[in-house]
Amino acid sequence: MSAFNAIGEEREIDRDEFTPSVEPQPTWCPGCGDFGVLKSLKQALPEVGKTPEEVLTVTGIGCSGKLNSYLDTYGFHTIHGRSLPVARAAKLANTDLEVIAAGGDGDGYGIGGNHFIHTARENHDMTYIVFNNEIFGLTKGQTSPTSPKGHKSKTQPSGSAKTPIRPLSQSLTAGASYIARTAAVNPNQAKEIIAEAIEHDGFAHVDFLTQCPTWNKDARQYVPYIDVQESDDYDFDVTDRREAAEMMYETEDVLNEGTVLTGRYYVDEDRPSYQEEKSAVGELPDQPLAERYFDEDAEWERSYDLLDRHT
Amino acid sequence: MSSDELIWRIAGGSGDGIDSTSQNFAKALMRSGLDVFTHRHYPSRIRGGHTYVEIRAADREVQSRGDGYNFLLSLGDSFARNPQEEAYYGNEEIKPLSENLDDLREGGIIVYDEGLISEEDVEAIDLEARAEENDWHVFPMDLRGLAREHGREVMRNTAGVGVTAALLDMDLEHIEDLMSDAMGGDVLEANLEILHEAYETTREEYEFEHDLRAPEGSHETEQALLSGSNAIAYGAIDAGCRFIAGYPMTPWTDVFTILAQNFPDMGGVSEQVEDEIAAAALALGASHAGAKAMSGSSGGGFALMSEPLGLAEMTETPLVLVESMRAGPSTGMPTKPEQGDLEFVLYTSQGDSSRVVFAPSSIEEAYEQTRLAFEIAWDYQLPAIVIYDQKLSGENKNVDVEFFDREPKPDLGSTLTEDELAEAAHDASGKFKRFNYEDAENNVAPRSLPGQKGGRYLATGNEHSPVGHISEDPDNRVAQMTRRIEKLDSIREELNEEHESNQTYFGDDDAEYGIITWGSSHGAVHEAVERLNESGHSVKGMSVSDMMPFPETEVTEFLESVDEAMVVEMNATAQFRGLIQKELGRFGEKMTSLLKYNGNPFEPAEVVEGYEVNLADDDREPTAQVRIEPAAGD
Numbered sequence: 039m040s041a042f043n044a045i046g047e048e049r050e051i052d053r054d055e056f057t058p059s060v061e062p063q064p065t066w067c068p069g070c071g072d073f074g075v076l077k078s079l080k081q082a083l084p085e086v087g088k089t090p091e092e093v094l095t096v097t098g099i100g101c102s103g104k105l106n107s108y109l110d111t112y113g114f115h116t117i118h119g120r121s122l123p124v125a126r127a128a129k130l131a132n133t134d135l136e137v138i139a140a141g142g143d144g145d146g147y148g149i150g151g152n153h154f155i156h157t158a159r160e161n162h163d164m165t166y167i168v169f170n171n172e173i174f175g176l177t178k179g180q181t182s183p184t185s186p187k188g189h190k191s192k193t194q195p196s197g198s199a200k201t202p203i204r205p206l207s208q209s210l211t212a213g214a215s216y217i218a219r220t221a222a223v224n225p226n227q228a229k230e231i232i233a234e235a236i237e238h239d240g241f242a243h244v245d246f247l248t249q250c251p252t253w254n255k256d257a258r259q260y261v262p263y264i265d266v267q268e269s270d271d272y273d274f275d276v277t278d279r280r281e282a283a284e285m286m287y288e289t290e291d292v293l294n295e296g297t298v299l300t301g302r303y304y305v306d307e308d309r310p311s312y313q314e315e316k317s318a319v320g321e322l323p324d325q326p327l328a329e330r331y332f333d334e335d336a337e338w339e340r341s342y343d344l345l346d347r348h349t
Numbered sequence: 350m351s352s353d354e355l356i357w358r359i360a361g362g363s364g365d366g367i368d369s370t371s372q373n374f375a376k377a378l379m380r381s382g383l384d385v386f387t388h389r390h391y392p393s394r395i396r397g398g399h400t401y402v403e404i405r406a407a408d409r410e411v412q413s414r415g416d417g418y419n420f421l422l423s424l425g426d427s428f429a430r431n432p433q434e435e436a437y438y439g440n441e442e443i444k445p446l447s448e449n450l451d452d453l454r455e456g457g458i459i460v461y462d463e464g465l466i467s468e469e470d471v472e473a474i475d476l477e478a479r480a481e482e483n484d485w486h487v488f489p490m491d492l493r494g495l496a497r498e499h500g501r502e503v504m505r506n507t508a509g510v511g512v513t514a515a516l517l518d519m520d521l522e523h524i525e526d527l528m529s530d531a532m533g534g535d536v537l538e539a540n541l542e543i544l545h546e547a548y549e550t551t552r553e554e555y556e557f558e559h560d561l562r563a564p565e566g567s568h569e570t571e572q573a574l575l576s577g578s579n580a581i582a583y584g585a586i587d588a589g590c591r592f593i594a595g596y597p598m599t600p601w602t603d604v605f606t607i608l609a610q611n612f613p614d615m616g617g618v619s620e621q622v623e624d625e626i627a628a629a630a631l632a633l634g635a636s637h638a639g640a641k642a643m644s645g646s647s648g649g650g651f652a653l654m655s656e657p658l659g660l661a662e663m664t665e666t667p668l669v670l671v672e673s674m675r676a677g678p679s680t681g682m683p684t685k686p687e688q689g690d691l692e693f694v695l696y697t698s699q700g701d702s703s704r705v706v707f708a709p710s711s712i713e714e715a716y717e718q719t720r721l722a723f724e725i726a727w728d729y730q731l732p733a734i735v736i737y738d739q740k741l742s743g744e745n746k747n748v749d750v751e752f753f754d755r756e757p758k759p760d761l762g763s764t765l766t767e768d769e770l771a772e773a774a775h776d777a778s779g780k781f782k783r784f785n786y787e788d789a790e791n792n793v794a795p796r797s798l799p800g801q802k803g804g805r806y807l808a809t810g811n812e813h814s815p816v817g818h819i820s821e822d823p824d825n826r827v828a829q830m831t832r833r834i835e836k837l838d839s840i841r842e843e844l845n846e847e848h849e850s851n852q853t854y855f856g857d858d859d860a861e862y863g864i865i866t867w868g869s870s871h872g873a874v875h876e877a878v879e880r881l882n883e884s885g886h887s888v889k890g891m892s893v894s895d896m897m898p899f900p901e902t903e904v905t906e907f908l909e910s911v912d913e914a915m916v917v918e919m920n921a922t923a924q925f926r927g928l929i930q931k932e933l934g935r936f937g938e939k940m941t942s943l944l945k946y947n948g949n950p951f952e953p954a955e956v957v958e959g960y961e962v963n964l965a966d967d968d969r970e971p972t973a974q975v976r977i978e979p980a981a982g983d
Contacts, residue, residue, distance in 0.1 A: 042800030043767055059778040062818050094638070094799040099810075106807060107818055110778070112799035114637055115809035115819075116630070117660050123627040127634030127642075128799065130618050131592055135638060135800050156623040316618075323616040327591055328639030328798060330616065331761050338757040339615045341583030345750055348573035349376075 041332030044091030045134045051084040058110045065104065071248025072101055072169055074222025075140070076108055079167075082233040083111075088136050096125035098141030098150060100176045102169035102248075105140050119150030126162040126312075132328035133163075133313055136236065140167040144174045147183040147203050158212035158241050163311035165235045165242045168205065171250040179253030186294035202294070205245045206286040206303055210279070215240035215306040217282070219289070221247040221263055224300060231302065240311040247298065266301035276305045352561050354407035356418035357513065358452075359506075360445035362426030364396035370506040371402035372574075372745070373531065374513070377523035378406040379574050379747045382567035386872075387745040388414035388950070393599075393683040397428030399448045408566030411746075412711070412872035416954040419457040419561055420517070421449055422509045424492065425465025427502070443470040450474075456484045458559055460512050462505060464493025486559040488516065488551070495547055500539030507540045511547025516555075517563040521548060571750040577715045577741035577869075578603035580748075581671055582611070584719025585643055589759025590669070591617035592642035594631035596624055598650045599683050600742040601673040605645070625650040629657035629670060636661075636668050637808060639798040641723060641759065645671030645735075648690045649680060652697070658732055659698035662833065664808040665730040665784070665794060667762065669722045674738040676948055685948030686739035688868050689920040691928065694736050695897055703833040705733040705840060706896040710853060710871035712746045714894060718851065720758065725843075727762030729793055729836050736896065738919070740950045741869040763795040770803040780816040781806045786828040787815075791839040794832070841898040852903050856889035857882055863911035864890045864960065865904070865940075867918060867925050870951050874917050877956035888960070893925075899932040908936045913980075915963055917956055921946045923978050930981075937981035947974040 057080065066072045083093060093111040097103040099118035106113030116124050125139035146154055146168040157166070172189075174180040181191045181198045184205065188197040209217050216238040220228040228246070235242035247263075266272040266285065274281040282304040289299045316322040323330070330336045357374070361367045368389070375385045383406040392398035405415045423446040446461045447470075453459070459480070461471075471489075480487050490512050496504040507528075514521055521544065528540055575583075582604050585593075591612065595605040609619040618640070622628050625646050632644035646654060651672045661668045672694050676687035694706055705725050709715040715737060722733035765773060773795075774782040783806035784794050797804025807817030812829060814820040844851070853871065856864075856878040866874040871892035878890040891907045893900065908914055908929075914936075916926040923942040930937050943959035945951055955973045962971045971977065 041766065042798070044802045045800045058780070060776065091802060091805055092800055096634070104819070107809075110780070110805065112805055113807040113809075113817070114634070114664070115807060115811065115817075117656055117810050120626065120630045120656065120660075123622065123630035124634035124637070127592070127594065127620070127631035128638035130620070130631075131635035131638040131640035131642070132798075132800060152623050153627055156627070320613050322618060325616070327616070327618055327635075328800075330591075331589070331639060331641070331759060332766070336759075338589060338759050339586065340753075340755075340757050341586045342750075342753045342755075344583065344586075344611065345573045345753060348575045348579070349571060349750065 041329055042132070042134065044089055046092065047089050048087065051087065051089055053080045053084050055090050056080045056083060056110050058108065062107055064108045066101055067252045069249070069251040070101070071171060071222035071250065072105070074225060074228060074248060075167060075169055075246050076105060078225060078228035078232045079109060081229040082236060085233050086236050088236070093136045093138065094128055096121045096128065096137065096139045098145035100142040100145050100174070102140055102142040102145065119145050119148070119153065121145070122150060122153040122157045122166065125164055126157055129162060129164050129313065130322065132326045134326050137164040138167065138236065139164060140169065142175070143168060143170045143172060143184040144182040147205055155208070155212045158209050158214040158243065160312040161213055161215050161241045161309060163239055163241070163313045165244065167232070167244045167246050169248045170205065170245050171248045171254055173250050173254040175250050175253055204286070204290040207283065207290060209243045210283055210286060210304055214243040215309045216242035217304040218302045219245040219247065219300050221298065221300050222249060224263060227265060227300060240306070240309055247300070263298040263300050266299050272299065276302050279304065352564055354405060354415065355420060355517065355561065355563055356403055356405045356415050357420045357422065358401050358403045358418045358449060359422045359424065359509065360399070360401035360449050361424035362397040362428040362445070363391055363394055363400045364428055365424055365426065366503060366506045367400050367402055370510065371404060373527045374510055374524070375404045375745060376527055376574050378404065378563070379572050380523040381520070381563070383408060383564055384411050384566070385574065385745070385747050386411040386414065389743045391684050397426055399426070399444050401445070401449060406564060408564050413876050413953055414950065416952045417452040417454045419454045420513070421453055421457065421459045422513055423449065423459065423461040423466070424505060424509060425462040427465060442466055443474065446471070447474045450479060453483070453485065456560060458486045458488070458516060458561055460488045460490060460509065460516070462492040462509070463489040464491040464505070488512065488555060490547070490551070492547070496543055499542045499546065504540055504543050507543045508547040511544040512551045515548045515551035516557060516559070517561065519563045572747040573750045574745050574747050575712060576603070576743060576745045577712055577737055578743070579607060580712045580715035581719045581735060581737070582607035583753065584716040585669070585723065586611065586615070587755065587757045588641065588720045588723030589757055590641045590643050590723060591615065592632065592635040592640040594620040594622055594628045594635070594644050596622060596628050596646065596650060598647045600675060600739040601645050601647045601650065601671065603742055604671060625653035626656055629654040632668055633657050633661050633666055636666050637799070639761070639764070641727065641761065643669040643671065645673070647673045647675050648677045648693065651690070651694070655698040658704070659700060660810045661732040662698070662703050663810050665796070665833065666808065667726040667730050668732040669719070669726050669735065670732060671735045671737070673742045674736065676946065682948050684739065686869070686950055687920055687946055687948070688738055688870065688918050689924070689946070690736065691896065691924040694734055695928070701830065701834055703731050703836055704897060705731065706736055707733070707851065708736045708868040708894050708896050709741065710868055710892045710894055712748055713752060714851070715741060716753070718894060721848065724758065724762070725840055727764070729840055730763060730796060731836060736868070738869050763793050765795050765797055765804070767802050770797055770801060775803070776816050779805070782815040783817055784813060784829060785815045786832045789832055792832045792836040837898040844895065844898070850903065851894035852900055853892040854889070855879070857887050858889060860887040860889040861912045862886070862888045863907060863914040864888060864956070865893065865907065865914055865916050866890070867893045867896070870917050870919055873951040873953045874956050876953040877960070880953060880957055881960060896928065899928065901932060904929060905933055908939060914940050915943050915960060916940050917943045917951065917959070919945050919950065939980060941980045942978035943975055944978055945975045
């Protein structure tokens, strides 16, 4: 019998199960796009058949970091920028867990940028949602890595001299096997994309546009948007790396000029996840490591048996 | 005829095979029945440069490198032949000979490779005159030529070992056995030929006028030769650790490598990751999900781990980190030992810390205390740090094989099963009260694991309520903080009651003078205390391993029992003495410090000299590269 009975449990799951029945109430501002991420997760998880107890949500710091306070799953609210290394190790230690990491654009593309590159490179089997509102919210409105060039804030009063980061292109270059962008103002698409990302075997990166009504009133990122899969103007093959790269590049150029494209940009179902690769070279046990600690029949090797080489 | 002790130094360039040769020779000496202890000196470069390994062997326990040495096998630095005339490292094949002479004892033996070291170079360093003055016995041998003749140039190490065996009147049996274990076919054939020819030639060519012979001894039980890094890795394995994440950094890399190589066969997981923040965060994530996990680094890398370390404390996630000190600050001296990171490890990360820190002082303690670190970390749900240094990490010593013959202990401490969770406290929403301060026994709040039924909670690095939600409620803050900090009192109590003391005592119980030390300096201090007592002084010693929680009672009793004490440690600012004063709030006027921070560990004679200078109570300075820091108020 498994020590983790919540994992793989098959039953009808109500989305209300994901809402904590007592405090805390979200501290997000009225009109905040973060509500959209929370809502789409609550809808997507029951749809893909996940119970609250088999899901581990790992978050960073900032408004986005509070996601798992308002979502009733197992949660690890870590520190700024460090959600990914914590999340991917949890998955390696118990490959049966459904691991979802989330953080903001400062958290994920700034301070956690290095982890982002390497987690995508290794193609860890997990979902990564970046709340992208082009601003630091909880620290009160400073320029973030996705803020447009020329963006004025208290820390860049003359306007930012920096070109914003290109999260989709960077993700593709690094090696993510599922890359999409969605927006809080497009809840139906958001739910679908999050569900797909969760079901994808590999690193699924979702750049989730979330409006910040308090600190980023001028940003036009969220209206109007065009769904690239629905529009006849954008015909490209999401499984073709080169075409996807071109589409991303175009999108990222115009993102701050009023046209916002959302949808799936790259989907590679063939690339094995890191867990599969590691297993293939014999570096990941078949039985989830965490299970073994509860397995009474498990044999534990001893260092005593290694001493031959020292005598 | 045999001698009291042999201290054999093999010197050459990095990459000349000094390490593997010495490892084998040390094993051969161990198999012949001797106790051995090795000391490794190497520069921070891959090839060339002055490197040596010392093997001390005697028919009694050896706990330090000893003072100086009495046999030099100088191979010549084959990587020193730099094509650039003006190059920084120059053409210095002679360095392995010239750089080592200062520490060679009177009456010692020198074997050098005249195939690589030229006659002019030897003349230039006045070897003949110095040999006469010090009664050294010099044996120039064409080791390179001999190796070339029967095999390849790199086999000159084997020739050197053959000459050594001849000069020390040793049997070749153990050396041959070890060679057969390590190689086969033509390579083995060639090496054996070289070994024998070197042995015979030496015996034929020279008459031995020197007194030094290999000591003779016997072991009652089977011995294993291993390093502090081996011991830490093995302690982790036996504690049930099966997840390691790391980033390479000398000297921590050794532990990382040993586990990375063994884990695939043991169903464990090892990850080399992008940086040390990630490394510690991975260990934390794996631990959170239910694996016994560890990470580690050396000073500079450990600096990056301060974030995940604090997160582990706040979320009460068990974790073991090892910190292998090297000389700092910053990149410092990458391959040289120092005990300079103590304060850093005790206090790094923001806020009031709830962590355990052990500083093992020997190979055996490194094993024991790594096991203990896992046990405490998982029982009390906090990070435990094992702090040691480049010296303990790299030195090899023989240990009774039976010492390791014990059961693994993979249990997850105070982690609940689903049945236990069903009985545990939950809030109205059905969330598990993971951080329940009301029923905490020994201040421990047992945890659940993601995927368990009935265990849902939020682990957060913010201050949090019993179910883990962010909370700035003052009452909750005080209750949670107090419980986390008071774990240390519970741990101290457990360490006092249920475990054998981690502190080591030696010397004369009634002595009025005490020497107190910590970590890897223990060996040299222990030997110095024995020597002082043999020469009529009355001294006792204490080596402290528990850094946090601090063994208040034991150290107080020791310091109260002596009139004066000397604190011996390898750093410039007397960090351990500072810790004693901070923890005990007194004894400042009783403690003098003997400090060394030149990159080399203490030799027993330096400790003896420090004692004598201190006792003389005058302005005399010690002759060695050590510094006396007088007692507070002196």
